[in-house]
Amino acid sequence: MRIAFISDLHSNIHALTSVQRFLSEHIVNSVVVVGDLVGYGASPGPVIDFVQQAGWKVGLGSSDLRVSMAFGERESRRGIADQVLNWTRETLAPEQLEYLRRLPVGGRIMTPVGRIRYFHGAPHDPEARLDLMAPEAQMQELAEQLSSRVVVSAGTHVPFVRTIGDTIFIDPGSVGLSLNHEPGADVIIIDAAGRRPKVSMHKVPYDYSSAAFDIMAWNLPPVIADVIRSGKMGS
Numbered sequence: 001m002r003i004a005f006i007s008d009l010h011s012n013i014h015a016l017t018s019v020q021r022f023l024s025e026h027i028v029n030s031v032v033v034v035g036d037l038v039g040y041g042a043s044p045g046p047v048i049d050f051v052q053q054a055g056w057k058v059g060l061g062s063s064d065l066r067v068s069m070a071f072g073e074r075e076s077r078r079g080i081a082d083q084v085l086n087w088t089r090e091t092l093a094p095e096q097l098e099y100l101r102r103l104p105v106g107g108r109i110m111t112p113v114g115r116i117r118y119f120h121g122a123p124h125d126p127e128a129r130l131d132l133m134a135p136e137a138q139m140q141e142l143a144e145q146l147s148s149r150v151v152v153s154a155g156t157h158v159p160f161v162r163t164i165g166d167t168i169f170i171d172p173g174s175v176g177l178s179l180n181h182e183p184g185a186d187v188i189i190i191d192a193a194g195r196r197p198k199v200s201m202h203k204v205p206y207d208y209s210s211a212a213f214d215i216m217a218w219n220l221p222p223v224i225a226d227v228i229r230s231g232k233m234g235s
Contacts, residue, residue: 001111001192002027005118005172006185007034007154009051010063011041011088012176012228014214015185016050018206019175028189032109034154034172035061035120037100039081040224041176042214044088048096060103061120062127062155067092068100080221087220111192114149121155132160132169143167150190150197159186159201168197176211177224183208183231 004023009016023031033056038044040063051058063081067089089097105126106119122128123146130142130153143151143164152170158180159173173186180186184203191198212225227233 001029003109003111003116003190003192004028004031005034005152005170005188005190006031006175007120007172008036008061008157008174008176009033009041009047010036010039010174010176011044011047012185012211013041013043013046013050014208014211015175015204015206016047019185019187019204020050020054022187022202022204026189030109031056032107032118032152033058034106034118034152035059035103035126036063036154036174037061038067038085038088038092039063040084040220041211042218042220044092045096047176048092048099052099057107057109058103059106059118059120060100060126063088064100064103065126068097080223084220084224087218108148111149111197113192113194113197115147116150116152116190116192117146117148118152121153129155130169132156132162132171136164139164139167139169143169150192152188159188161188161199161201168199170199173201177227178203178231179227179233181230181232183229 109116120126157174160171162169172188175185187202212228215225
């Protein structure tokens with residue numbers, strides 16, 4: 001059983017289509033999107049339609065929540081993020097917004113090597129964050145609470161893998177807005193056969209120049225185009 005985990009697509013259809021081609025060549029049994037289909041990028045509608053048509057499992061992300069529930073601006077979050085989320089909300093069709101509203105907070109997958117649990121942020125709150133760099137004792141306690149062989153939590157836009165005892169903690173990084181100082185789309189594949197899970201991390205190249213051009217064409221913040229091209233925030 002091979003499962004691909006991707007996250008933080010952020011309305012980047014160029015990255016998403018390249019990821020689909022990559023996964024078709026690497027033969028996986030299923031694909032799980034750990035939230036944030038929308039936000040930042042210029043193609044929120046096409047990304048939602050693409051994921052729906054692909055039939056992938058999808059969890060609710062913080063950007064998905066803020067767009068679909070039309071929360072008011074938070075004082076601490078005014079700026080680029082809210083500007084793009086407001087634009088996204090106005091761009092999406094009613095049925096696309098409804099799709100986001102119906103997304104589950106996360107999910108569980110039973111595999112031959114044990115249970116995999118996935119969610120965006122924290123188990124019951126897409127807008128929270130797990131600190132995967134927390135002290136080992138704290139992570140061990142969390143592993144016991146979640147009772148899973150693999151825990152997948154997203155939102156940092158940086159791919160990360162850490163093993164604590166018998167539990168593997170994973171952040172898949174970001175398809176649409178990776179921040180690990182290398183342009184491209186992040187993908188993690190878990191081979192859940194054999195005696196223990198095997199995790200492989202991949203960076204998928206895509207036409208990020210076209211993705212950046214789309215940002216500029218829609219008059220979205222230019223800094224987003226810079227991040228897409230560089231894989232990092234700021235100089």
